[in-house]
Every structure is written in structure tokens, then in C-alpha cells.
Amino acid sequence: MELEQAKKAVMEASKQLVALGLVARTWGNVSCRVGEGSFLITPSGKPYEHLQKDQLVLVDLEDLSYPKGVKPSSEKKLHREVYALKKEIGCVIHTHQEMASLAGLLGRDIPVSKQGSALLKETIPVAEYGLPGTRSLVKNASHAIGANNARTVLLANHGALCFGLDAAETLKIARQLEIECREYLAELVPLKGKEGEAGSRSMPVEITGLESDKASIPAEAMRIASSLKGEELRTMLFHSSPAVLEASNKLTLLPSYLDDFAQIAGARIAVVDSGSDSVRHGMGKNCNALLIRGVGSLCWAATRADADAVVMILEKNCKAALLALADPAVKPITWLDAHLMRFVYQKKYSKLAGKA
Structure with a gap:
């Protein structure tokens, strides 16, 4: 993907994630592969609602270097790991979406429904916990990603990592992930998350x-x-x-x-x-x-x-x-x-x- 295409894709994906309720404020991050040697990623500490194209950061895949100015997401190593392990992947989205975050707490792989398997494959693996931005988080996620053909990984006590051929597919994966996790959790305890359903939050x-x-x-x-x-x-x-x-x-x-x-x-x-x-x-x-x-x-x-x-x-x-x-x-x-x-x-x- 060319740089300008990547900027458009990252900006659009960021807006869609907010609209879908899968990210809020500064939580999570989005990136797209640019050429063979770099990726474009959202910045650190910038709310999605006010994100501008010139705040996106181009990061080198090999050494994670980037131009002076705006700092890239602290989870850039996590994104680099996906691109290194999955050469066909063109977009990575990291979210703190509710149902996926809760399902990750169980510490076990989540089975995928027949309807969801086209996007997510057969199971949703869980990576062991690692502090945000640390080598442990990247190492644990890398192990889970490399051990199967899944297109998403739950990060224990943290959130979720979704990756696809492009931004449009990765957004679909993130949405389907929330559906699968909600249905799985419903069998354990009523934790419904859709607005208007029992268990959804009221306006503060x-x-x-x-x-x-x-x-x-x-x-x-x-x-x-x-x-x-x-x-x-x-x-x-x-x-x-x-x-x-x-x-x-x-x-x-x-x-x-x-x-x-x-x-x-x-x-x-x-x-x-x-x-x-x-x-x-x-x-x-x-x-x-x-x-x-x-x-x-x-x-x-x-x-x-x-x-x-x-x-x-x-x-x-x-x-x-x-x-x-x-x-x-x-x-x-x-x-x-x-x-x-x-x-x-x-x-x-x-x-x-x-x-x-």
C-alpha cells in the first residue's frame, strides 16, 4: 500500500472503530503496512475524535525508527510482530473492546461459530498477560499468533489484536470478534453489551x-x-x-x-x-x-x-x-x-x- 492510501485507510478505520464503540478516547491503535519496509500507525495519547492525518507516524519495520515529532503508539512493537509473522497482512487493529477483553480473562481459546469461521478461522487464541508496551506482551502475543492461523488474538487482562489483508477486512474481524465473545460469555454469565439490552449501561x-x-x-x-x-x-x-x-x-x-x-x-x-x-x-x-x-x-x-x-x-x-x-x-x-x-x-x- 502507498503512503497516501495508508493514511486514508488508517483515518477511516479509526473513525469506524469509534462509531462501532470498539475504541474510545486514546485506547487502542491502528496501522497499515506501507510498501515492504514500514507501516503507518496512530500516535500515542491522541484521542481518535481529534486525530489528524499529519499525526500518523511512519515506522520502519526493521528497527522501529520514525521521524522526529509525533510519537507513535507505544504498542508499535506489537504491530511490527504481526507484520513480521504474517507477510500477507496489510492492517493491524488493537482494541480494548468490551466483550473481547472480558473473554480474554478466561485464559482459554474461544471456539468460533460456523458463521464466524470465514473471518476468524476455527478458534480465537489467548495470549498470556504482559504489561502494556513491554517485551513480555509482544513475546506472548507472538507465540499465540504463530501457533495457529487465526486472524485475531485475545490479550489477557488487556484487549484484542485483529489483523487482516486490509483495513476493511480487519474492521469486519473486530466486529465479528465482539459477537463471538458475547455469545460465548452469555453461556457463563449475563454480560450483554449492546445498547438497549439488559445489562447495557445507562447514561451517567x-x-x-x-x-x-x-x-x-x-x-x-x-x-x-x-x-x-x-x-x-x-x-x-x-x-x-x-x-x-x-x-x-x-x-x-x-x-x-x-x-x-x-x-x-x-x-x-x-x-x-x-x-x-x-x-x-x-x-x-x-x-x-x-x-x-x-x-x-x-x-x-x-x-x-x-x-x-x-x-x-x-x-x-x-x-x-x-x-x-x-x-x-x-x-x-x-x-x-x-x-x-x-x-x-x-x-x-x-x-x-x-x-x-
Whole structure:
């Protein structure tokens, strides 16, 4: 593929992924092969909604070098590995899509339906966990990719990797992957993810917004919200859904099952009882959410867009916690890894996103 063709393909795929709800904010990345020696990839820390052609980065396949200026995605090594192993592949998409992320927690290959096998082949393999951007992640993914003819790999506790002949085919693979994973998970626990279905998330309400918007917020959520102070709480949302309510009733603490939750919401978040005075001053500095038993959740950030991102990832992690109750194979990320990712995200990656 020529460079200009690749730019058009990456931009179009990025827009489609957002429209399909398979990526949000700065999560995930897209690339297309350019000629025989390079690939064009989305940048690090740039929201898809504001992505420009001149922010895409051309990376050398051999040494991963790139021109000075905009930094490429931190997962460029993952993309390079796919292109090196699969010479016919022309596009790679890495997502944190909900159902695929949850299915990856099971740690076992997922069978593919007859209808989906034309795109995904017979099974969906799972790669063992590795921290984002590390050699371990690339090594584990490489092993899963090279061991079969699949066109997608689930990355345990992280997300999914899809690859096809071109961007159009790879988008179809990502969509079919979500369908297959949803159907497989439905046999274990009701974790439906389509809007309008039981289990889908409702629209969050802004506590820091207009007074007229606050009428639907439970008094207990308002009371606890008023006890949380700090500059980092400039935008606070109340969010409730079947998954959030069930998790709040069954858990005493919500750990990180997915590494994007550790980064964006916190290494682990508290579950507080209704009527409790246990909300600590300064809690907002250590995490960006909490669960209120039998009521819902509070999610906060510096901007509305970032607070919405916390809501989205909290919903997914609550479903992961419910999946863990149904299947003992599902384990959270280690305490050390979760805290490490939170630290790195706060010090480095979130600042890149803030400049976008």
C-alpha cells in the first residue's frame, strides 16, 4: 500500500472503530503496512475524535525508527510482530473492546461459530498477560499468533489484536470478534453489551452540572459526593447499571481485572456502604471512582470526556468482577502491576492525552 492510501485507510478505520464503540478516547491503535519496509500507525495519547492525518507516524519495520515529532503508539512493537509473522497482512487493529477483553480473562481459546469461521478461522487464541508496551506482551502475543492461523488474538487482562489483508477486512474481524465473545460469555454469565439490552449501561448524570440534571441522582450519592474534595474532582458523574449495582452488592473491594482500569480508574477502588462515613479525604487523588453499595457509582476526572472514560472502563471492570465470581479462572492483575500502571499513566501517558 502507498503512503497516501495508508493514511486514508488508517483515518477511516479509526473513525469506524469509534462509531462501532470498539475504541474510545486514546485506547487502542491502528496501522497499515506501507510498501515492504514500514507501516503507518496512530500516535500515542491522541484521542481518535481529534486525530489528524499529519499525526500518523511512519515506522520502519526493521528497527522501529520514525521521524522526529509525533510519537507513535507505544504498542508499535506489537504491530511490527504481526507484520513480521504474517507477510500477507496489510492492517493491524488493537482494541480494548468490551466483550473481547472480558473473554480474554478466561485464559482459554474461544471456539468460533460456523458463521464466524470465514473471518476468524476455527478458534480465537489467548495470549498470556504482559504489561502494556513491554517485551513480555509482544513475546506472548507472538507465540499465540504463530501457533495457529487465526486472524485475531485475545490479550489477557488487556484487549484484542485483529489483523487482516486490509483495513476493511480487519474492521469486519473486530466486529465479528465482539459477537463471538458475547455469545460465548452469555453461556457463563449475563454480560450483554449492546445498547438497549439488559445489562447495557445507562447514561451517567453529572453531579457537578446543572441543578436540573441532579434530580435523578440518589440522595446518598449526593451526600458522598459532597464529602469528596479536590481539584481532580472537577467533573463528577453518577452512574448506575445492572452490572455496577450487582458488583456493588457482591464485592467489598473492586480490583483491576483489566490494565486500562488500573491506569484510568485506579489500581483498586473502594465499595462503601450506604450511610457510611468511611470516605477518606483525598481519596480522589488515589483513584477516579468508587462504588456505593446498592446505589451505583461515582466517577470523576478533570474533564467530562475523561470522566465518561472512567464510567466506560468501570462498567467493563465490574463485568469482569462478576465473571470472576462465575469462573475461578478469572484473576485480577497483581497489586504491583496495577499500581505500576497507574503511576506510569498518571505521570506520562495522561499528559500526552491532555495536550491533544
